[in-house]
Amino acid sequence: MTEYVVRFLIGGAxxxxxxxLGDVLRPKSFAGLFGAAPSVALATLGIAAYQHGPTYAALQGTAMMAGAIALAVYSVVVCxxxxxxxxxxxxxxxLALVVWLIVAFGVLSLVGGGQT
Structure with missing residues (x-):
């Protein structure tokens, strides 16, 4: 339960x-871009590093980057x-979900994301 409270507080901050930052930058559409996803990812990585150590957090960060690359490719394919x-x-x-899976697992296999 306390993990959720910590994640909530860190994520909210x-x-x-x-x-x-998004309010300072132009155009204003950056505010939404910088809103939720980076903060949740950073909170999750911080908790993972605290609870499981930096090696585990690095593995999680690699998986997040592979997912982000796959999401970008997925978005282009859907469009x-x-x-x-x-x-x-x-x-x-x-149809594009298949592409997302191939790209995500392909990037992970290229960088050795499954190894600890």
Whole structure:
């Protein structure tokens, strides 16, 4: 239970910091970009490093980066499927999910993300 409270407090503080950063930067759309995901990731990595050590946190960070790369590729593929092939949104996202899995596990295998 205390882990959730700590994650909530750290996440909230980092969300506020990123929101202030996003408010200073232009365009204002950066505020949403810097809002939730980086703060939750940083809070999670901080807790992982505290509870399990830096090696475990590094492994988690590598997995987060692989997921982010895969998400970027997934987003491009979904956009291309929607615009070029005129697929419905559900079909495009399900097809692109396969691409996301291939890219995520491919990046992890390239960097040795499964080894401790």
């Amino acid at each position: 980092v969300v506020s910091a990123f929101a202030m 291309q499927l929607l615009m070029r092939t005129r697929l419905r949104a559900l079909s495009a996202t399900l």
